[in-house]
Amino acid sequence: MKTLFKYCLICAFWLFAGQVYAQSKFRIACVGNSITYGSGLKDRSTESYPARLQALLGSKYEVLNFGVSGATMLKKGNKPYWNTPEYQQVMNSAPDLVFIKLGTNDSKQVNREEMPGFETDYKDMVRAFKGLSTKPRVVLLLPIKAFSDEKFGISGTYLRESMIPVIQKIAFDEQLEILDLYSLFADKEALLADKIHPNATGDNFIALRLESFIKQQTKQTKSVAAKLKTPVQVGSFYGYESLKYSFQGREARIVQPKKVAKGMPWIWRARFWGHEPQTDIALLERGFYLVYCDVAELFGNAESIRIWNDFYASLQKMGFAKKAVMEGMSRGGVYVYNWAAANPGKVACVYADNPVLDLKSWPGGKGQGPGSKESWATFLKDYGYQTDAAAMAFKGSPIDQIEAIVKGKYPMLHVCGDIDEVVPMAENSLPFAEKIKLAGGDIQIIHKPEGKHHPHSLPNPQVIVDFILKATGQ
Structure with a gap:
């Protein structure tokens, strides 16, 4: 009986230790669209920028990919991120850090009538994430440059002139950190075969920038x-x-x-x-x-x-x-x-x-x-x-x-x-x-x-x- 008790005690200890270790990992939630998801990559499980970020950061971090192809920030957009299972998964993921990379699909003509609500909807999402019990650090990622005004209905011009300034305003109003992925890709058209989605090399550039940001001493x-x-x-x-x-x-x-x-x-x-x-x-x-x-x-x-x-x-x-x-x-x-x-x-x-x-x-x-x-x-x-x-x-x-x-x-x-x-x-x-x-x-x-x-x-x-x-x- 004593032997059985000791065995159970040891098992309980290691089970508890394993849970503590899992919870001690710094958890990063990557919220985004098809670029975050990894559309067009040969193996999104290893080549998407969240996957590459995981490889760069190592075992002390857990990077979660909550990308949804075609998703909009707009609640009344043609495919609101708000209505996806991934949004609920983010809310339940207990993140320590959330990267938000949405806005590219909102530039589509079909979503233009709803654009007056973009700022409010974006701020609502920020506040929803900041209100989580883990009080995560929320960081805005500017959309990467789109080298077309018609591919998939996405407008690079509208993105640059009308949407990025709004995201920057949100960063100011909400006192949030913001990373300029747009300029990072300004000279990298060759890495976007379809003018919108980066290849594996492009995703690695994003991951490297995020890794540097996470590790910088500030x-x-x-x-x-x-x-x-x-x-x-x-x-x-x-x-x-x-x-x-x-x-x-x-x-x-x-x-x-x-x-x-x-x-x-x-x-x-x-x-x-x-x-x-x-x-x-x-x-x-x-x-x-x-x-x-x-x-x-x-x-x-x-x-x-x-x-x-x-x-x-x-x-x-x-x-x-x-x-x-x-x-x-x-x-x-x-x-x-x-x-x-x-x-x-x-x-x-x-x-x-x-x-x-x-x-x-x-x-x-x-x-x-x-x-x-x-x-x-x-x-x-x-x-x-x-x-x-x-x-x-x-x-x-x-x-x-x-x-x-x-x-x-x-x-x-x-x-x-x-x-x-x-x-x-x-x-x-x-x-x-x-x-x-x-x-x-x-x-x-x-x-x-x-x-x-x-x-x-x-x-x-x-x-x-x-x-x-x-x-x-x-």
């Missing part, structure tokens, strides 16, 4: 608004909280990540706020702050450097990282490098895009490019020149400050259109890079062979993001 962001001690206008920057305020009479902005990476890293946009923001958005996802202080149009002169020095000092009081990621598009390159030359120890890296590096080239127009008479007149005023002839002695462009720039020992990345008709590479990035290398500096150029001055950046900014993450040790 902590909850504490708003810096109270530290500004000035009236602040709060708004949304593609789903992120943006603080707009006045600094020394100039417009300033700080965009806050949902969760901040170690050390409070930040990227400093020099000019053209919000233009081609994909790199900024990608870094916000990864826990970087985004900042801006308008010094247009001072062309990197002493006054602009003084204002930026004070702005930098104000950020330091808030706890921002000592070294900034500098971002300069077009004439923004002058501001970035002139400040970096004066502050070499405060720069983590530079990302410049078709940058102006010689003010005689642009706006001066003293070489191959057309220049700008209006901006050249502003330049003359900013630097105290009365005539063009006198301005020819100017030595305050970035290309004239190579020694001061390389002193910072930070890496530089330029993205340039080889046939830039406004800021010719032959007068700006090419001679600049040659001089930087001769002086022992670290610079690389990504060439866009058919690229002109516009558009700036890259549709998928991953290579830029990877450069910045490496330079900042993130």
Whole structure:
């Protein structure tokens, strides 16, 4: 009898231990449509992005695929996710994390009349998941790019212009994390044989991004608004909280990540706020702050450097990282490098895009490019020149400050259109890079062979993001 009792006790112990182990796994629910389900894959059980995510994360995680082909977020859509068994399965799955990837099928013409309800329906689903007893972390996934306006009735244009902005608004209103899968696939049409569904390689890209997101070391962001001690206008920057305020009479902005990476890293946009923001958005996802202080149009002169020095000092009081990621598009390159030359120890890296590096080239127009008479007149005023002839002695462009720039020992990345008709590479990035290398500096150029001055950046900014993450040790 004692032997039987001991046997039962041991069995009960191992049964209980097994249950505890199963419950200790971090459970991830993937809510979505046919892309989540794995339609078109040879073996969705191993190739769908939830399956790949499971393989990447390992045994401490349990990734559940609740994808439904053709499903809509709309309750009155042609196939509401709400009415599927999978929705109830999600509600009963006790998830710790929920990824929501819906919206692609809502772009169909048949669902357009119901679109006014999309935002409300989406928020209802978010709140339903957040209300579960496990209080899961809910993360929104932007739909991947659809390379057609007619395949399966799905409209890539409508998705981009009308639906993604609504999802970003929801992320802002509900204070939710959001991942930009759209830009991730902007240059990957070859991975979508039917223009809509990714192949196994494409699904693996999604899984890798989700794995990186899950494993990144971040902590909850504490708003810096109270530290500004000035009236602040709060708004949304593609789903992120943006603080707009006045600094020394100039417009300033700080965009806050949902969760901040170690050390409070930040990227400093020099000019053209919000233009081609994909790199900024990608870094916000990864826990970087985004900042801006308008010094247009001072062309990197002493006054602009003084204002930026004070702005930098104000950020330091808030706890921002000592070294900034500098971002300069077009004439923004002058501001970035002139400040970096004066502050070499405060720069983590530079990302410049078709940058102006010689003010005689642009706006001066003293070489191959057309220049700008209006901006050249502003330049003359900013630097105290009365005539063009006198301005020819100017030595305050970035290309004239190579020694001061390389002193910072930070890496530089330029993205340039080889046939830039406004800021010719032959007068700006090419001679600049040659001089930087001769002086022992670290610079690389990504060439866009058919690229002109516009558009700036890259549709998928991953290579830029990877450069910045490496330079900042993130």
